[in-house]
Amino acid sequence: MLFNSLDFAVFLPVVFVLYWLLKKNLKYQNILVLLASYFFYGWWDWRFLSLIVFSTIVDFTIGLALDKTENFRKRKYLLWGSLFANLGILGVFKYFNFFIDNVSSAFSFFGTDWSMSSLNIILPVGISFYTFQTLSYTIDVYKRKLEPTKNIITFAAFVSFFPQLVAGPIERATNLLPQFKKNRHFNYEEATDGIRQILWGLFKKMVIADNCALYANYIFENSASLSGSTQLLGALFFTFQIYGDFSGYSDIAIGTARLFGFNLMQNFAFPYFSRDIAEFWRRWHISLSTWFRDYLYIPLGGSRGGTSMKIRNTFFIFVVSGFWHGASWTFIIWGALNAAYFLPLLLSGKNRQNMDIVAKGKLFPAAKEVLKIVVTFSLTVLAWIFFRVEDTPHAIAIIGDIFSKSIFTIPYYPGLGLAKSTFILLFLFIVIEWFGREHQFAIQNLSKVRSLTLRWVSYSFLAFLIGMYMFTDKSQFIYFDF
Numbered sequence: 103m104l105f106n107s108l109d110f111a112v113f114l115p116v117v118f119v120l121y122w123l124l125k126k127n128l129k130y131q132n133i134l135v136l137l138a139s140y141f142f143y144g145w146w147d148w149r150f151l152s153l154i155v156f157s158t159i160v161d162f163t164i165g166l167a168l169d170k171t172e173n174f175r176k177r178k179y180l181l182w183g184s185l186f187a188n189l190g191i192l193g194v195f196k197y198f199n200f201f202i203d204n205v206s207s208a209f210s211f212f213g214t215d216w217s218m219s220s221l222n223i224i225l226p227v228g229i230s231f232y233t234f235q236t237l238s239y240t241i242d243v244y245k246r247k248l249e250p251t252k253n254i255i256t257f258a259a260f261v262s263f264f265p266q267l268v269a270g271p272i273e274r275a276t277n278l279l280p281q282f283k284k285n286r287h288f289n290y291e292e293a294t295d296g297i298r299q300i301l302w303g304l305f306k307k308m309v310i311a312d313n314c315a316l317y318a319n320y321i322f323e324n325s326a327s328l329s330g331s332t333q334l335l336g337a338l339f340f341t342f343q344i345y346g347d348f349s350g351y352s353d354i355a356i357g358t359a360r361l362f363g364f365n366l367m368q369n370f371a372f373p374y375f376s377r378d379i380a381e382f383w384r385r386w387h388i389s390l391s392t393w394f395r396d397y398l399y400i401p402l403g404g405s406r407g408g409t410s411m412k413i414r415n416t417f418f419i420f421v422v423s424g425f426w427h428g429a430s431w432t433f434i435i436w437g438a439l440n441a442a443y444f445l446p447l448l449l450s451g452k453n454r455q456n457m458d459i460v461a462k463g464k465l466f467p468a469a470k471e472v473l474k475i476v477v478t479f480s481l482t483v484l485a486w487i488f489f490r491v492e493d494t495p496h497a498i499a500i501i502g503d504i505f506s507k508s509i510f511t512i513p514y515y516p517g518l519g520l521a522k523s524t525f526i527l528l529f530l531f532i533v534i535e536w537f538g539r540e541h542q543f544a545i546q547n548l549s550k551v552r553s554l555t556l557r558w559v560s561y562s563f564l565a566f567l568i569g570m571y572m573f574t575d576k577s578q579f580i581y582f583d584f
Contacts, residue, residue, distance in 0.1 A: 103145040139264035150226040165250035184240040228268035239275035265358040269581040271369040271389035286363030296360030303353030311346030330503035377474035379443040380453040436488040
């Protein structure tokens with residue numbers, strides 16, 4: 103079920119009403135959340151519910167077993183059992199064909215004919231997200247950072263919580279699971295702020311991302327016949343498409359969770375206003391970045407060792423992050439390119455120099471900050487090209503054209519004139535994001551506007567734009583493919 107669908111517009115209020123009618127019974131509330139979550143996911147394809155149920159049972163059982171033994175070796179075996187089960191499922195569905203194709207290519211390169219049939223399988227929506235969420239539980243129980251839950255309903259509801267099940271945020275068990283164990287009370291201010299965040303998320307997705315996608319898709323699909331300046335414009339459209347699409351999903355997920363009394367972690371913190379790549383990765387897909395930091399980067403030694411260890415760990419974490427996004431060399435190169443951007447900052451000790459909000463408390467940034475933002479944004483745009491294309495030669499060809507003489511021409515392709523309204527919307531979007539950058543989401547500060555009329559005019563205007571620019575056919579979110 104998609105957030106931007108009529109189905110969800112009916113589903114959400116029905117579940118909301120039933121949920122708060124059960125406000126005096128935590129057990130029944132959790133059962134309702136579990137059933138609603140399974141219904142929400144099964145609406146896409148009920149067959150893959152078995153994978154969620156399997157992961158739930160495996161990690162719930164292993165969590166209980168870890169609690170019953172102090173034997174170091176047994177605890178290690180239990181942890182590896184969880185890793186093998188969860189990553190094994192992820193590997194089969196997401197990476198099996200990638201490895202088979204590349205092994206076959208390697209044998210062919212050395213003159214040996216070796217082939218193995220690939221699997222004709224569908225990638226289950228959200229598998230990368232809920233797999234990491236259940237793993238966080240097992241790892242934290244193993245490290246004794248979390249007491250294992252003995253209630254299967256509570257744990258199953260945590261794993262399958264429908265607002266963030268399909269595309270995050272990837273919640274830590276230490277944050278979300280305890281919220282299922284305590285009584286929740288309806289809070290009007292939290293609920294209205296949640297609705298406000300849902301509205302902003304829908305605007306990002308349906309007005310910004312979906313309209314940018316029209317032009318980005320055309321330019322990338324016809325890049326061979328277009329100038330470098332036009333291809334750069336396509337990369338810019340995709341840059342805003344993926345941000346509006348993914349952060350829009352996160353806003354809707356977080357806002358929806360708040361309607362039910364849950365607080366999810368912030369997943370995006372205005373990343374395109376970053377002054378260096380290190381700051382960008384502290385602000386982009388925060389739940390994944392911090393997951394890799396805590397469960398992979400730090401255990402590997404982080405940045406505590408010598409130069410060679412820092413280089414190794416940095417490239418490893420970024421490449422794995424790229425590979426997490428998809429079984430393709432383009433994602434791996436995208437990760438490696440970001441590692442190359444990040445490494446000079448780390449080695450020079452400047453990776454934590456921009457920890458605060460840019461121009462905090464000020465209307466405009468300093469000229470030096472503007473330059474840093476432009477440089478960081480430009481590097482990010484180039485990296486997104488590898489993320490967007492189907493194969494590496496295509497990305498190289500686009501970048502080659504961008505750095506050719508044709509970059510100095512005026513961007514053009516048939517139909518570009520229709521994008522005038524999109525340029526205006528993008529300008530409006532950037533302005534709103536800039537003035538809201540000190541909050542959890544851009545229009546959160548509208549609640550502080552004294553004039554009720556002005557507030558409702560603003561909300562109505564956003565709703566009008568959503569209705570005006572929404573497509574007849576609902577469009578899927580980009581991160582459903584990961």
